Amino acid sequence: MRAAAICVICTDWRIRGAARAGCESMDADRNLHNDKKSGAGGIGWRFGALAAILLVLTALNLAVGSVRVPLREVLAGVGIGGGTVTDTVHNILWQIRMPRALAALILGGALGLAGYLLQTFFHNPIAGPFVLGISSGAKLTVALLTVFFLGRGVRVGSWGMIGAAFAGAFAATGFVLLMSGKVDSMAMLIVAGVMIGYICSAITDLVVTFAQDADIVNLHNWSKGSFSGITWENVAVMASVVAVTAAAVMWLAKPIGAYRMGEVYAASVGVNVLRLRFLLVLLSSVLAACITAFAGPVSFVGIAVPHLVKRFFRTAKPLVMIPACFLGGAVFCLLCDLLARTLFAPTELSISTVTAVFGAPVVIAVMLGRRRERER
Amino acid sequence: MTTCHVQTRQLTVGYRGIPVLRDVTVGISRGEIVALIGPNGAGKSTLLRGIAGQLKPLAGSVMLDQRELSTIGRGELARRMAVVFTDRIYAELMTCADVAAEGRYPYTGRFGLLSGEDRDILREAMEITHVLDIADQDFGRISDGQRQRVLLARALCQQPEIILLDEPVTYLDIRYKLEFMSALRRLAGERGMTVVMSLHELDLARHFADRVLCIRDGSIARYDTPQKVFESGCVRELFDVGAEDLAGTVWERLL
Numbered sequence: 001m002r003a004a005a006i007c008v009i010c011t012d013w014r015i016r017g018a019a020r021a022g023c024e025s026m027d028a029d030r031n032l033h034n035d036k037k038s039g040a041g042g043i044g045w046r047f048g049a050l051a052a053i054l055l056v057l058t059a060l061n062l063a064v065g066s067v068r069v070p071l072r073e074v075l076a077g078v079g080i081g082g083g084t085v086t087d088t089v090h091n092i093l094w095q096i097r098m099p100r101a102l103a104a105l106i107l108g109g110a111l112g113l114a115g116y117l118l119q120t121f122f123h124n125p126i127a128g129p130f131v132l133g134i135s136s137g138a139k140l141t142v143a144l145l146t147v148f149f150l151g152r153g154v155r156v157g158s159w160g161m162i163g164a165a166f167a168g169a170f171a172a173t174g175f176v177l178l179m180s181g182k183v184d185s186m187a188m189l190i191v192a193g194v195m196i197g198y199i200c201s202a203i204t205d206l207v208v209t210f211a212q213d214a215d216i217v218n219l220h221n222w223s224k225g226s227f228s229g230i231t232w233e234n235v236a237v238m239a240s241v242v243a244v245t246a247a248a249v250m251w252l253a254k255p256i257g258a259y260r261m262g263e264v265y266a267a268s269v270g271v272n273v274l275r276l277r278f279l280l281v282l283l284s285s286v287l288a289a290c291i292t293a294f295a296g297p298v299s300f301v302g303i304a305v306p307h308l309v310k311r312f313f314r315t316a317k318p319l320v321m322i323p324a325c326f327l328g329g330a331v332f333c334l335l336c337d338l339l340a341r342t343l344f345a346p347t348e349l350s351i352s353t354v355t356a357v358f359g360a361p362v363v364i365a366v367m368l369g370r371r372r373e374r375e376r
Numbered sequence: 377m378t379t380c381h382v383q384t385r386q387l388t389v390g391y392r393g394i395p396v397l398r399d400v401t402v403g404i405s406r407g408e409i410v411a412l413i414g415p416n417g418a419g420k421s422t423l424l425r426g427i428a429g430q431l432k433p434l435a436g437s438v439m440l441d442q443r444e445l446s447t448i449g450r451g452e453l454a455r456r457m458a459v460v461f462t463d464r465i466y467a468e469l470m471t472c473a474d475v476a477a478e479g480r481y482p483y484t485g486r487f488g489l490l491s492g493e494d495r496d497i498l499r500e501a502m503e504i505t506h507v508l509d510i511a512d513q514d515f516g517r518i519s520d521g522q523r524q525r526v527l528l529a530r531a532l533c534q535q536p537e538i539i540l541l542d543e544p545v546t547y548l549d550i551r552y553k554l555e556f557m558s559a560l561r562r563l564a565g566e567r568g569m570t571v572v573m574s575l576h577e578l579d580l581a582r583h584f585a586d587r588v589l590c591i592r593d594g595s596i597a598r599y600d601t602p603q604k605v606f607e608s609g610c611v612r613e614l615f616d617v618g619a620e621d622l623a624g625t626v627w628e629r630l631l
Contacts, residue, residue, distance in 0.1 A: 123466055254488035258481050261470075264463040267430060269481035269534065270454030316469040319487060 112329020137172025300359025
């Protein structure tokens with residue numbers, strides 16, 4: 001009797017165990033199929049939130065400054081809603097603040113994207129155009145070009161600036177790549193990048209110090225990093241360069257996704273690793289060059305944004321990361337430029353002063369986080 | 377030898393122009409499991425990388441169905457051959473299902489989105505390797521043994537006819553070692569999948585392989601059925617262990 005009861009209990013347990021196992025595998029099954037749907041919802045509202053913040057910050061950047069423009073007039077000024085604005089307000093909005101806000105938006109996005117590409121390329125979380133000396137390389141060639149032509153009374157156009165910046169950025173990246181072939185350690189790679197950055201900055205400073213034209217004052221401001229003095233022509237050029245580059249990056253989303261797991265695995269599923277590596281370097285150099293040509297070197301955005309975005313979206317899938325890094329970089333730079341202009345108004349801070357304050361803690365947090373991960 | 381699925385002809389491979397493995401001529405038939413055994417540094421991984429096309433031959437060639445490997449396009453090769461190697465894998469914020477799904481790469485479209493069919497194949501692969509229950513777990517937070525099985529699922533997602541594995545069962549406990557090997561056995565039998573793997577577990581090589589390839593000092597010491605290889609006593613020679621070293625150990629009878 002008792003034995004029979006035990007037996008019943010046993011079978012009962014077994015059935016329950018089997019049923020539970022069945023449920024679990026069904027759960028897993030459902031997750032496998034639904035992960036796209038539920039994930040897409042989570043990602044959708046996050047993109048929405050980021051876009052909303054972007055709009056608010058853009059409006060603030062237009063409204064706030066030495067002349068305060070009420071939000072109603074900002075909207076009227078840009079043609080949303082009725083009403084008219086005075087010529088002064090119209091000029092402030094359209095000639096000064098609008099190009100500047102757009103530059104912060106576009107270049108900020110480009111910086112976020114450049115950082116993402118470099119971190120992918122080097123499998124290194126603290127890679128970025130500034131840390132690897134790419135921004136400084138671009139800065140040097142732009143300074144040389146500007147000083148050379150200013151001495152002859154010729155102004156350099158947007159395309160000339162980008163071209164020069166690209167040459168510098170590509171040369172600096174090439175140097176870092178050469179070093180990365182020689183040293184296996186990622187720490188050494190960063191050291192090499194920081195050193196080439198210092199060398200380029202030193203030469204730039206030297207050039208700027210001994211060039212005594214009046215326009216050099218601009219160069220001086222620029223070499224510290226700033227979104228001021230951007231013209232509509234600049235905006236048009238940077239928008240077209242960044243749009244083409246960003247589209248190209250999006251086009252590479254699939255191989256980038258395979259590459260981030262490691263070269264050997266990427267190659268085994270059919271990625272042309274050499275070509276992809278070359279394209280990653282090319283595209284990140286174009287982006288870094290574009291930023292440096294117009295705004296000078298801007299630190300920490302490239303490193304910090306991909307990490308913040310990754311944590312916010314809780315995914316590292318390139319199809320999400322590429323647009324998200326762009327939006328994130330745009331938001332980051334709009335916020336920092338707003339602070340740079342307003343914190344100590346009328347004195348304007350250089351953009352890197354602000355970005356470093358927000359960006360450096362992120363880098364520290366990332367390194368601490370990684371250490372914790374390793375100790376697990 | 378006429379119907380070799382994979383064949384190397386006087387293959388010499390190495391790193392930076394320096395040969396590690398010389399003059400290897402080996403034929404492997406379809407659906408066969410070949411175990412590479414030999415001491416550390418003998419060139420087992422190098423041979424696998426040579427067959428995978430990740431190391432270009434310094435001399436000789438690798439043939440796939442009588443076609444030279446270098447004439448096969450990347451995409452086609454990825455649909456025919458999959459690897460589970462020991463290289464570090466970066467999988468930040470990726471679930472096990474994400475990692476396995478990367479194996480669908482050669483089949484998906486421009487942006488790599490998975491179709492319903494891709495998901496079915498993914499589920500089947502994860503079922504075979506018993507990782508369906510950890511599909512949603514972070515790949516970085518699972519055990520080495522689970523990781524190895526997820527990587528096998530990833531390779532199976534490629535629906536390969538050849539699978540190359542470098543010490544795939546090293547981190548697995550005895551139960552999963554056996555399950556892993558049985559799964560490969562089944563795939564070889566049912567799907568005619570050709571399996572080439574390096575193994576340090578000589579007992580498994582003897583039990584599961586169709587043929588054993590003994591590699592020593594960068595060349596082939598012997599290539600035969602496990603029975604003949606293990607009975608000849610050449611394995612002792614291969615690893616430089618004498619009868620007195622083995623006395624009283626579980627390997628005494630095996631070798």
